[in-house]
Amino acid sequence: MDPLSQILRLAGAEATLSTGLVASGRWSVALPATQALKCNVIREGECVLAVGSERRQLSVGDCFLVAPDRPFLIGTDLADPRPAAEVFAGTGGRLHASIDGGEGPRFRAIGGRMELGPVTGLIADALPPLVILTAEKAASKRIGWLMDRLEEEQNFARAGASAIAGAAMQMIFVELIRALPEERPRGWLAALDDPRIGPALHAIHADPAHPWRIETLAGLAHLSRSQFSARFRTAVGQAPMDYVLHWRMTLARQALTRPGMTVARVAEELGYSSESAFGAAFRRVMGTSPRRAARPPASVTQERSADADIGM
Incomplete structure (x- = not known):
């Protein structure tokens, strides 16, 4: 077993699907820091993402990964963000929360989280606060295909849909993590190659x-x-x-x-x-x-x- 797979398996690192977001017009959300890796894939529209002092413009097909203990802002206008707890309250088992910010292009994103235990410190230590894979990257195209499969399962709610969604989310995180050396050619993950x-x-x-x-x-x-x-x-x-x-x-x-x-x-x-x-x-x-x-x-x-x- 290769070292990355070994560490993820040893740690029992499991990815889970989070509630996504559909929005329009002028909107923004403040996401709190967590002890997990957070990732999202932009499925429709555009937005601005801010992690610390870094701000990036994202569009359809772009993927991002936020390191543990990093709050972030996402939206079209970051001046007055709504707290995530308010936006996602009462979403239950729905795939997306919604924000109506008035007229404007529709935005949709979906993603998940992966818990990192002590064994996965080698991965966490190698991560910058923010990793972005733009839509033209090969890994982004594979992630897009996985997202298509995941959303298909969620929309039709067939037997085993949750298991397939979890497996797809796990693969998405692995794609993002192993793409890191291309984006940041230093650290343990880069050393493997x-x-x-x-x-x-x-x-x-x-x-x-x-x-x-x-x-x-x-x-x-x-x-x-x-x-x-x-x-x-x-x-x-x-x-x-x-x-x-x-x-x-x-x-x-x-x-x-x-x-x-x-x-x-x-x-x-x-x-x-x-x-x-x-x-x-x-x-x-x-x-x-x-x-x-x-x-x-x-x-x-x-x-x-x-x-x-x-x-x-």
Whole structure:
């Protein structure tokens, strides 16, 4: 399994469909910051999108992705935005909320959200506040096809429509995330496609228990030790062996929460010769002992319910 798929699966990162928006005339909405990734696809009309100090004009077929903890404004006139909680109140199971801003072109957008847990920090850290894919991009065309399929299912409400919509939304997020290196050629996601660093990252993720050494990883990159270490740190933000250690401990933290899993077994699966050596490494990275980390975590459902989706 490739590293991006591995991380998304390990984190249980699931995309869900949000209530979309239909509007006309002069209108704008203020969306609050959430702990999730938010994306939307412009299906009709035009709008202005503002995230922080960045403002962009969007039109049909454009897609955008907003990083966690970033509020944003969207509309044709951003001077007096309505709160999202007001706009999307009482929409129930409807596909869109509506704003009548008077005469003017019709606007329609639909999108969703994806929760990001601790394991997906590599993705979140690589994201700028805003990613925009314009309509002519190949990824945007694939996303448009997925949106066609999603809306078809929602409109006809056939058996399994929600499952298909969720799967389509998941694919849309993956398309947006993996298009990031083209838009921002730095960070972990871009490093996966680096012809020198990518093979080393793929090898680490494919076999984290292997006794990796700088020489071995540098050989995969066809670089000297010093060249590889410098290029890896620049691309990923960590030294190679620090990355190996942190990835192992990330896997360990997830494994320790599985029913019936023991510290000794996790240590063995990750290539440690003794439980004590594994415990020392785990405490150094995670700041707690493996046994404490093995205690049942707080309910993910409870955590997410505090950050309810109010649309877009």
